[in-house]
Amino acid sequence: MRVNAQALNQFSKDLFVAKGVSDEHAQTMANALTWADLRGVDTHGISRVPMYFRLLDSKEMNAKPKLRVLQETLALTVLEADRSAGPIAMQEASDIAMKKAKHTGVGLVMVRNTTHTASLGIYSEKIAKSGMACIALAASRPNMGYYGSKAAGVSTAPFSMAVPGPKGQAIILDMASGIVSLGKLAQLKAKNEALQPGWALDAEGQETIDPQKALIPLPLGGPKGSGLSLMFEMMASLPVLNPLIGHFFSDKEDAQRHCQNAWVMAIDIQQVCPEASFAEEMLNTIKALKALPVDEKVGTEILMPGERGYKEREKREQQGVPIPPKMQATLIDLATQYKVASPF
Amino acid sequence: MRVNAQALNQFSKDLFVAKGVSDEHAQTMANALTWADLRGVDTHGISRVPMYFRLLDSKEMNAKPKLRVLQETLALTVLEADRSAGPIAMQEASDIAMKKAKHTGVGLVMVRNTTHTASLGIYSEKIAKSGMACIALAASRPNMGYYGSKAAGVSTAPFSMAVPGPKGQAIILDMASGIVSLGKLAQLKAKNEALQPGWALDAEGQETIDPQKALIPLPLGGPKGSGLSLMFEMMASLPVLNPLIGHFFSDKEDAQRHCQNAWVMAIDIQQVCPEASFAEEMLNTIKALKALPVDEKVGTEILMPGERGYKEREKREQQGVPIPPKMQATLIDLATQYKVASPF
Numbered sequence: 262m263r264v265n266a267q268a269l270n271q272f273s274k275d276l277f278v279a280k281g282v283s284d285e286h287a288q289t290m291a292n293a294l295t296w297a298d299l300r301g302v303d304t305h306g307i308s309r310v311p312m313y314f315r316l317l318d319s320k321e322m323n324a325k326p327k328l329r330v331l332q333e334t335l336a337l338t339v340l341e342a343d344r345s346a347g348p349i350a351m352q353e354a355s356d357i358a359m360k361k362a363k364h365t366g367v368g369l370v371m372v373r374n375t376t377h378t379a380s381l382g383i384y385s386e387k388i389a390k391s392g393m394a395c396i397a398l399a400a401s402r403p404n405m406g407y408y409g410s411k412a413a414g415v416s417t418a419p420f421s422m423a424v425p426g427p428k429g430q431a432i433i434l435d436m437a438s439g440i441v442s443l444g445k446l447a448q449l450k451a452k453n454e455a456l457q458p459g460w461a462l463d464a465e466g467q468e469t470i471d472p473q474k475a476l477i478p479l480p481l482g483g484p485k486g487s488g489l490s491l492m493f494e495m496m497a498s499l500p501v502l503n504p505l506i507g508h509f510f511s512d513k514e515d516a517q518r519h520c521q522n523a524w525v526m527a528i529d530i531q532q533v534c535p536e537a538s539f540a541e542e543m544l545n546t547i548k549a550l551k552a553l554p555v556d557e558k559v560g561t562e563i564l565m566p567g568e569r570g571y572k573e574r575e576k577r578e579q580q581g582v583p584i585p586p587k588m589q590a591t592l593i594d595l596a597t598q599y600k601v602a603s604p605f
Numbered sequence: 606m607r608v609n610a611q612a613l614n615q616f617s618k619d620l621f622v623a624k625g626v627s628d629e630h631a632q633t634m635a636n637a638l639t640w641a642d643l644r645g646v647d648t649h650g651i652s653r654v655p656m657y658f659r660l661l662d663s664k665e666m667n668a669k670p671k672l673r674v675l676q677e678t679l680a681l682t683v684l685e686a687d688r689s690a691g692p693i694a695m696q697e698a699s700d701i702a703m704k705k706a707k708h709t710g711v712g713l714v715m716v717r718n719t720t721h722t723a724s725l726g727i728y729s730e731k732i733a734k735s736g737m738a739c740i741a742l743a744a745s746r747p748n749m750g751y752y753g754s755k756a757a758g759v760s761t762a763p764f765s766m767a768v769p770g771p772k773g774q775a776i777i778l779d780m781a782s783g784i785v786s787l788g789k790l791a792q793l794k795a796k797n798e799a800l801q802p803g804w805a806l807d808a809e810g811q812e813t814i815d816p817q818k819a820l821i822p823l824p825l826g827g828p829k830g831s832g833l834s835l836m837f838e839m840m841a842s843l844p845v846l847n848p849l850i851g852h853f854f855s856d857k858e859d860a861q862r863h864c865q866n867a868w869v870m871a872i873d874i875q876q877v878c879p880e881a882s883f884a885e886e887m888l889n890t891i892k893a894l895k896a897l898p899v900d901e902k903v904g905t906e907i908l909m910p911g912e913r914g915y916k917e918r919e920k921r922e923q924q925g926v927p928i929p930p931k932m933q934a935t936l937i938d939l940a941t942q943y944k945v946a947s948p949f
Contacts, residue, residue, distance in 0.1 A: 332876070332877040335680065335709035336679070337710030337711050337877065364679070365678060365709050367870075369710070394839075394844070396740075407897060408903065409904050410897035414893075422833075424836070424839045434832040436829045436833075482784065488778040491909070492776070492910065494890065495738075495768045495776060496872075498886075499883055499886045499890065500878040501877070507886060510896070529681075532678050533715065534843070539846075543843060546839065546848060549758075549855075552854070553754035554756050556754055556755045559753045562753075563758075
């Protein structure tokens with residue numbers, strides 16, 4: 262079943278408001294989910310509402326956060342997110358980063374103590390569309406194997422880079438440091454489809470292709486992926502003194518709590534390069550790559566980072582967002598429970 | 606045969622001086638090679654001298670470069686490298702980045718028109734040892750497959766992140782965006798050892814495990830690795846209007862020329878976090894990861910990014926740097942040709 266994106270947006274906003282979130286914050290959260298739903302990132306769309314509700318119930322996510330700037334230099338800000346829903350803190354961080362970049366050329370906001378950031382591409386796209394370049398990353402608690410170990414030690418931490426692209430769109434790389442996502446493992450489990458070798462460990466730390474036993478995703482390229490994830494923790498969590506790995510393995514009562522830290526960086530490239538010249542070289546680069554011989558085993562054309570998402574967005578804006586029956590039932594249950602009108 | 610690192614350093618410096626490089630620049634270049642030789646990165650050590658000589662002969666590398674600042678904002682500098690040997694521009698960029706970061710919190714130097722940067726870890730380690738965090742990356746001409754294509758479209762571009770670590774050392778991630786390096790392909794060819802599936806394409810763009818046919822390394826994680834490499838080009842080459850991919854595929858006479866652009870970014874984390882508190886959380890994090898169950902198929906202990914290099918450095922400082930016979934012969938030939946004393 263396909264549902265109109267605007268209807269899904271209103272529905273998730275209404276659900277968050279019913280849960281005690283302010284109108285403005287609920288809209289920001291709903292917009293983040295809709296961004297992913299439209300671009301085909303189904304793991305980060307409205308399917309996240311039940312998780313956000315669980316986090317609000319357990320108080321790991323704060324329904325009424327008060328964001329505040331903890332530290333500030335000319336190009337660097339530490340933003341205390343007060344356990345806000347990720348999109349609230351990340352949007353605020355993006356605005357601060359762009360403002361600082363306008364002034365100094367580069368603005369970096371370290372977001373402290375937020376929750377699930379949603380797709381980093383939301384923020385990197387926004388910054389790129391303003392004419393700047395963006396680097397964003399997030400650190401989370403361990404759920405991925407650390408190279409050389411048989412257990413989860415780091416997270417499938419995401420990383421995004423974006424720059425202004427043609428047609429008012431952005432070029433958006435939005436990737437995780439794992440070779441496979443937890444969402445994909447869950448999908449294979451549901452379908453009982455075998456994994457590829459090297460994708461995951463079982464509970465005992467043995468590599469497995471059995472979808473019923475696969476539990477811990479492995480890092481992209483061994484030490485590269487787990488190294489990236491660890492560096493994100495060391496850069497985003499330690500300087501704001503909100504360690505996630507150290508805390509997770511401590512004997513503290515809330516060691517298992519959900520928490521994230523993140524970076525949003527804006528680089529005002531227009532201060533060193535005329536917009537039109539950048540756009541011209543961008544077109545040349547894209548044209549050169551699109552003229553390469555296509556590998557027909559992969560697809561029918563060569564795509565830029567983020568391009569598939571734009572194509573999917575165009576399609577879903579017209580045809581609606583597909584919602585699997587099981588997810589639909591879960592959301593209808595929430596609608597009934599919270600007395601919110603459902604689009605289903 | 607193992608050779609004393611200091612002797613190799615003097616030898617490569619003497620060779621560069623004999624080739625017309627100033628004493629100071631030759632020392633900087635030699636130090637970059639020795640850094641890699643000591644840490645076991647043999648592909649980026651003294652073995653690069655013949656390549657540097659070829660680039661000097663063809664004037665793709667400038668023996669007497671005049672570096673100059675093209676643009677400057679409070680946190681951002683564009684440094685024109687004048688086709689200098691990479692380490693000369695990258696060291697200068699590191700110094701500028703740290704100076705700007707001291708002032709604003711973040712300093713980003715876009716290095717324009719340099720040559721082979723050598724190991725990025727040299728610069729990220731230096732910045733981390735000064736108490737700051739570092740991100741460095743480089744863009745180069747196409748030599749790696751672009752996801753979805755059967756040809757080389759992007760480069761095996763490197764990326765490095767570093768932060769201050771314990772014992773006066775740094776935590777250094779230093780990785781390429783390829784699944785396998787060109788050096789490794791050359792090694793397998795020499796030994797006639799089969800590749801692993803998914804590592805490389807042959808001249809016709811077909812995947813191959815035949816070491817005699819493997820030509821084009823494939824990106825790390827498909828679209829992730831080629832996306833990373835392309836973003837480096839779009840961030841490091843386009844804003845300084847020195848495109849490498851667009852130029853390579855153009856019909857310009859020097860389309861195939863060797864050229865690189867790079868970023869060196871310093872973040873003065875001490876402005877937001879006391880050094881001692883960062884160090885304490887760093888130790889907790891390392892301790893937690895080192896306590897994970899070891900995967901005995903990988904090794905006997907869990908290592909932090911860059912730790913293997915420090916261990917190798919300790920060993921090679923005592924036992925010398927291994928130089929394979931063939932490389933030794935090549936270097937002796939150069940010594941004879943340029944009338945320089947050889948340590949062999």
